[in-house]
Amino acid sequence: MSTHGTIQLDVHLTGTDAGSALRADVARGLTATPKELPPKWFYDARGSDLFEQITELPEYYPFRTERALLRDSVDDIARSSGADTVVELGSGSSTKTRLLLDAFTRTGTLTRYVPQDVSESALRGALDELHDAYPDLALHGVVGDFTRDLDRLPGADPGGKRMIAFLGGTIGNLLPVPRHEFLTHVRSVLAPGEQLLLGTGLVTDVDTMIPAYDDAAGVTAEFNRNVLHVVNRELGxxxxxxxxxxxxxxDADNAWIEMRLRAGRDMTVHVADLDLDVPFTAGEEIATEVSSKFRPEQIDAMLTDAGFETTRRWVDPEGRFALTLATAV
Structure with missing residues (x-):
């Protein structure tokens, strides 16, 4: 139950958990064919700073397009939802969500905000800032992995309902099977009538999409390579x-941008903490991230398959990004 103006933090993911997950992901990914490293390991302090720089690049339209769309649509979203609890998955600094919080506050329904993130330090900082900005709002942070810890989210207040926000187009970083599993997991923790607000990049022209992930200044390249710095530092x-x-x-067949790291020469990499030698031939690639882009009918289909019904959708004027409000059935 929400309590007026209080702050609560639940920690379900520790540094030890993250270290074990990194070891498992690197051991599996660097012995796979083709080799791969999950994109969540981009985001140490340096990686997070690089991503902030990416969001300001002229080529990186997804961030500013979603932010503008959210700014234009928040009041309509809040009226369409009527939720008293807003949950945000992968909240980070919660900057875009302030737009939602302001709109839900204006409707008079909002009593609680639940940010979820893997970083305890980022979440603590965000909660302190949000408490200053919204002193009457109950804040309940959850440190956890959104792919497996959703059943640990606080439930709805008696007679209330929650809206889970999953913004930033992050759903596109999941491959089709994990994406379906994730959406099904989200549905499993919601009661009928509760909602999901999903941000998705849309398929647009290739000349716009590619530079967003391969900018002229090389910031995205440094961001991509940062995963190797993380493995060097954390696993020797x-x-x-x-x-x-x-x-x-x-990749037109799969409708996604695929980021990779390509070896420039033959080499063998030693991962000391795993006692693992990893051979590379010149030109061999490590898959690091996909960013799927969708068409509206695909969004509806994947939501239906997971047990949702599309309620409303908002799309920017250039047709590059969508916000979809879906209701659990």
């Missing part, structure tokens, strides 16, 4: 980071 690996080139390609 000896990647020659500068020997890997950032690659971003459009």
């Amino acid at each position: 690996a000896d990647f020659d980071v500068d020997a890997f080139t950032h690659v971003a390609v459009w």
Whole structure:
């Protein structure tokens, strides 16, 4: 039950958990064919700073397009939802969500905000700032992994309902099977009538999409290579980071941008903490991230398959991003 103006923090993910997950992901990914490293390991302090820089790049339209769309649509979203609890998955600094909180406050329904993130320090900082900005709002932070810890989210207040916000187009970073599993998991923790607000990048022209993930200044390239710095530091690996080139390609069949790291020469990388030697041939690639783009009918289909019904959708004027409000059935 929400309590007027209080702050609560539940921690379900510790540094030890993250270290174990990194070891498992690197051991599995660097022995797979083709090799891969999950994109969640981009985001140490340096990676988070690089991503903030990416959001300001002229080529990176997704962030500013969603922000503008959210700014134009928040009052309509709040009226259409009527939820008293807003939950945000992967909240980070919660900056875009302030637009939602302001709109839900204006409707008079909002009593609680539940930000969820993997970083305890980021969440603590966000909660302190939000408490200053919204002193009457109950804040309940949850440190956890949104792919597996959703059943630990606080339930709805008696007679109330929650809206889970999953913004930023992050759903596009999940491959089709994990994406379906995630949406089904979200549905499983919601009661009928509760809602999901989903942000999705839309399929647009390739000349617009590719530069968003391969900018002229090379910031995205540094962001991509940062995963190798993380593995070097955390697992005692000896990647020659500068020997890997950032690659971003459009896969039309799967409708996604695929980011890779391409080895510039033959080499063997030793990962000391795993006692693992990883051979690379010149031109061999590590898959690091996909960013799926969708068409409206695909969004509806994947939501229906997970047990939702599309209630409303808002799309920016250039047709590059969508916000979809879906209701659990």
